[in-house]
Amino acid sequence: MINTTTTPLDPRESGYRLDTTGTVASAVSWGAIIAGAAAAAALSLILLILGVGLGLSSVSPWAYEGISAASFGISTIIWLTVTQLLSSGLGGYLAGRLRTKWTDARIDEIYFRDTAHGFLSWAIAALATATLLASVIGSIVGGGIQAGASMASGMANSATMAASGMSSSDSSTQSQNNAVAYFVDSLFRKENRPEPAPSTDMTMPAPQLGDITSRDIEEVTRIFMNLSRTEPLPQDDVQYVGQIIAKRTGLTQQEAEKRVTEVYARAQARLNEMETTAKETADEARKASAYAALWIFVSLLIGAFVASLAATLGGRQRDA
Secondary structure (H helix, E strand, O other), rough: OOOOOOOOOOOOOOOOEEEEOOOEEEOOOOOHHHHHHHHHHHHHHHHHHHHHHHHHHOOOOOOOOOOHHHHHHHHHHHHHHHHHHHHHHHHEEHHHOOOOOOOOOOHHHHHHHHHHHHHHHHHHHHHHHHHHHHHHHHHHHHHHHHHHHHHHHHHHHHHHHHHHHHHOOOOHHOOOOHHHHHHHHHOOOOOOEEEEEEOOOOOOOOOOOOOOOHHHHHHHHHHOOOOOOOOOOOOHHHHHHHHHHHHOOOOOHHHHHHHHHHHHHHHHHHHHHHHHHHHHHHHHHHHHHHHHHHHHHHHHHHHHHHHHHHHHHHHHHHHO
């Protein structure tokens, strides 16, 4: 006959513990963990808001006022580290101090459980804080990519506006926002020379000096928009643009071609400078985002260690 009686398991062998009343319960005190995590998340949020306020009060858009960018970055790293130390330490200490006293566990087991309680409280607090500040963390991590992309797209849009916007007669307004338009306008600047006598042919009046037509501007703009960053303007284009400039400004053909060559070289230098600036800005933003992510990682590791250590301290004081 099969014996169907079962032998009760020893609580120490079943993974459960006996509390002070002798009741079998889990070795994880979730109430203490959640309490510690709530305190850590609240303190972390308060300190972060305080850090934002202090940071905004210390910077200034005016030159030679406020702290420098390097000092601001170092102070931000220090403040994040201090925030993790204080909040994680408080959460871990409460998680270890508030848990129920274990009467059946060995010393090494108690040490492990206290450490685990501190780590769990830190983990829950970190997740809660990240959920509340998801937009802020996302902007820090993606700031470099977004800044670089916006700078690159801004430079591309500037070139596109130069190609399409110059068909309008209001070139002076558009030239303020477009480098290429400025250089095209500079080609048509008249020299301080006396204008020729007006034509006596009333059937087909020729354009006077300074009577710049939209077709002239469109043609010159299209030629300049084929700008090469390294090669000079082809000689046939130089001659053709020089003819237009000579008719509208009173310059000789040789002087007009010289002006076209010089202005084209200045436009090349300007666009190369804009491209270099965009690349440098994107690279600086990338480095800043990388440093911020690395230091956030380091501060979180410090917080996990401090929370675990503080939990063991709170547990020892609880059992004392």
